[in-house]
Amino acid sequence: MQGRIHSLESFGTVDGPGTRFVVFVQGCPMRCAYCHNPDTWAMNGGTLMEAEEIFEQYKRNEPFYKGGGITVTGGEPLMQVDFLIDLFTIAKANNVHTCIDTSGIAYKPTNTAFIEKLDKLMTLTDLVMLDIKHIDPAKHLELTKQPNEGILAFVSYLEEKGVDMWIRHVVVPGITDDDKYLFDLGYFIGQFKNLKALDVLPYHTMGENKYEKLGIEYPLKGVPPMEKSKIVEKKAVILDGIRKRRSEK
Numbered sequence: 001m002q003g004r005i006h007s008l009e010s011f012g013t014v015d016g017p018g019t020r021f022v023v024f025v026q027g028c029p030m031r032c033a034y035c036h037n038p039d040t041w042a043m044n045g046g047t048l049m050e051a052e053e054i055f056e057q058y059k060r061n062e063p064f065y066k067g068g069g070i071t072v073t074g075g076e077p078l079m080q081v082d083f084l085i086d087l088f089t090i091a092k093a094n095n096v097h098t099c100i101d102t103s104g105i106a107y108k109p110t111n112t113a114f115i116e117k118l119d120k121l122m123t124l125t126d127l128v129m130l131d132i133k134h135i136d137p138a139k140h141l142e143l144t145k146q147p148n149e150g151i152l153a154f155v156s157y158l159e160e161k162g163v164d165m166w167i168r169h170v171v172v173p174g175i176t177d178d179d180k181y182l183f184d185l186g187y188f189i190g191q192f193k194n195l196k197a198l199d200v201l202p203y204h205t206m207g208e209n210k211y212e213k214l215g216i217e218y219p220l221k222g223v224p225p226m227e228k229s230k231i232v233e234k235k236a237v238i239l240d241g242i243r244k245r246r247s248e249k
């Protein structure tokens with residue numbers, strides 16, 4: 001099975017546990033205002049590659065990935081569920097840790113054909129890193145041009161399937177740094193038993209020049225990068241929400 005691949009990275013250190021072989025897939029239906037990979041958006045771009053071919057590239061440096069594994073990110077990995085099943089089938093047959101870094105946007109509970117495939121994929125997946133862009137439906141729509149209803153339902157699905165989950169959240173000054181919503185996010189994710197970690201990331205402007213190259217106007221022009229020192233404070237607000245939810249059980 002072929003995947004539509006944007007690029008491969010041999011030594012990823014921020015894409016799951018340990019050092020990882022990272023597969024960036026091509027194609028994403030979201031339009032996050034702060035996306036630093038707009039070159040992964042087009043569904044018909046990238047290079048077609050076989051799952052076997054990608055796994056062979058992983059094998060070349062296998063000794064480096066002790067404690068790590070393979071992460072598929074993007075773009076949006078779950079738009080290519082058949083390819084992921086193929087790649088992860090090979091990975092699990094070789095005892096390799098598998099991780100998907102996703103926005104969850106592809107999750108459509110009423111699409112039974114897709115859910116059947118997703119069920120299969122989840123049996124081959126050790127970890128899902130789910131990036132929740134905004135907990136508020138209207139603000140999520142404004143920020144990403146997509147609704148968050150299915151994304152939040154995806155969290156329940158992952159718990160039901162018993163797949164470990166890390167939640168990621170990017171904090172953008174004036175856009176996703178409101179303590180009310182950060183607390184609400186924590187309160188929401190606090191209910192899930194499969195929540196294993198929380199990654200709170202500062203917004204940076206490093207993707208801006210890619211927009212220029214693609215001739216797309218940068219939606220967050222003038223928004224400053226998030227001060228790294230403030231991230232600890234913002235993470236503490238999300239953790240308060242998690243604690244509150246867990247204290248109610």
Ligand code: SF4
Nearest residue numbers: 028030032035075103
């Ligand atoms: S989901 Fe990821 S790749 Fe897609 S637009 Fe958002 S940040 Fe970019």
